Amino acid sequence: MTNSHTNSLQLRIGIVGLGNAGSALLPSIAKHPNVRVTAASGRNKERLEKFARDYQAEYHLSVEDLCRSEQVDAVYIASPTELHVKHVQIATHYKKHIIVEKPLAVSVEEADMLIQAADRAGIHLIVGHSFSFEPPIRKIREIINEGTLGNVKMINNWYFNDWMYRFRTPEELDTALGGGVTYRQGSHQFDIIRYIGGGMLRSVRAMTGRWDESRPTEGAHAAFLEFENGTVATAVYNGYDHFLTTELTFGIGEGGPSKRAQGYAASRKAIQQLKNSDEERELKSQKGYGGNQSKNYSEEKHHQPFFGLTVVSCERGDIRQSPNGLYVYGENEKYEIQLPNETGRDVMVAELYEAVVHGKPPIHDGRWGKANLEVCQAVLESARERKEIYLSHQVAVDSSERKVSK
Structure with missing residues (x-):
């Protein structure tokens, strides 16, 4: 204090x-x-x-x-x-x-x-x-800790959206300044995976994609992540506004219904109509507080938010999100857990x-943030070098177990 x-x-x-x-x-x-x-x-x-x-x-x-x-x-x-x-x-x-x-x-x-x-x-x-603070992600971790489904063995998060064609400043499209989906969105994705899996990743093997010369940064990545205890994970991200994973997540994304209601590839088409980066910067600024396109965040949430499709496999069952909580696929039955309507x-x-x-x-202290940053950098390095990257700054979810990985 x-x-x-x-x-x-x-x-x-x-x-x-x-x-x-x-x-x-x-x-x-x-x-x-x-x-x-x-x-x-x-x-x-x-x-x-x-x-x-x-x-x-x-x-x-x-x-x-x-x-x-x-x-x-x-x-x-x-x-x-x-x-x-x-x-x-x-x-x-x-x-x-x-x-x-x-x-x-x-x-x-x-x-x-x-x-x-x-x-x-x-x-x-x-x-x-903030996405590992969301009730479904924290509840998945709680179920794993309870042990009713056995040990966690595999974690998958796949997210396809329009991130690359939302209004951006030039800095957001510059990898050296922390731009692109690996730094900006991988930070969330790897955080979710690390939180569910306990934090201690061992290594990363990944590829990244820059598929639009007009948006000169990473717009996609696919990563294979291995934890110290042998749990494995995949992190797939594609921000190029074609297929959207909201088609698999009940039409629900990070903040509500799918943007597909605005028409196919609406974000990509809107960007193509802009005159220059100055116009895009101004439109981006209008989404901030008091801007013409600012959101009313207090009325935004009607369902649990989906950061893509997350499926977690344990020894005796699987878990994924439902619109209002979680679906648990146990050995003898499938059931739903309703969760409180709070945000991350x-x-x-x-x-x-x-x-x-x-x-x-x-x-989520500084050392946790550094560990997530290390994964972002490892994904970029692995893609550049085309090899597996071993990690050395990982920390456990439980603060009482915090120690640097070997």
């Missing part, structure tokens, strides 16, 4: 960046009885002023001014990936607790630097891999609160 205010069991959060991610967290902060948003920073003064009116909060045009504020105990860093290192360093300098969007950084060396800075400052650093972001806010106020070690 950084000041006397957190001793009163209240936590005040400042938002760095009011784009899609920053806006999406606001309803989850509002739901928590002991957490509130008190400030935001960004580059668009008009939208910051609207935010300040809507939330009776401060606004700042610089991250440093936000972190300097005495009205802020913790920050949610939802700025572009290439700015994560700088912004985390500023937050640690002012001893603010942190949730930082995935990926934590673009290299393991940068991640180590940020983890060490947080340790020196005595603050909690959580990486926002709700749980992420709660994990930060429990860490800061009650001292409960978070699962």
Whole structure:
């Protein structure tokens, strides 16, 4: 805890960046009885002023001014990936607790630097891999731990969508700056797989694809992952807007119904109509807080979200998601488990609160984030070198078992 205010069991959060991610967290902060948003920073003064009116909060045009504020105990860093290192360093300098969007950084060396800075400052650093916070993924892990289906043997996550043709900034299409599906979406995919499997991956063999010269980054990958205990996993991602896995997941994606209702390849066709990258950047900005195309995240969820098709095989049964929970395929029967209608972001806010106020070690800490980043890098390296890559920075899900893999 950084000041006397957190001793009163209240936590005040400042938002760095009011784009899609920053806006999406606001309803989850509002739901928590002991957490509130008190400030935001960004580059668009008009939208910051609207935010300040809507939330009776401060606004700042610089991250440093936000972190300097005495009205802020913790920050949610939802700025572009290439700015994560700088912004985390500023937050640690002012001893603010942190949730930082995935990926934590673009290299393991940068991640180590940020983890060490947080340790020196005595603050909690959580990486926002929100999809492993979702109720179905956590429940799968719980079923595995109960042992009724035996040990987990195989985990598969396959996701086909339109990621490459959603409105993007040039930085999001630059692998060196953390762009492309392997860094941006593999971070979620590998996080889900590692969480279900216990965390300790041994090696990666993968291939990646750059199939559209106008979008010069990885738009697809296929990875074979092996855990230390012999459990295996596949991670397949294709963001080129042809087949969508929502056809296999009841028409439900990450945030609701399939976009196919807008017409086949709607995102790809919309991108082809744009004049230049400046027009695309402006359209992307309109999806942020107060923009013409911003979402109402508080009304978004009607079913459990699907990050692609996830199928988990244990010794005595299989598990996959249903619209409202899980289908379990046991030895003698198939049954459904209904799950609470909460979001992964709700749980992420709660994990930060429990860490800061009650001292409960978070699962998704900096070392967990570094381990996921290592997998992203290993996928890219394996594809480039066409060989298996062995991992050395993996950590267990259970914080009491945390140790670096050999």
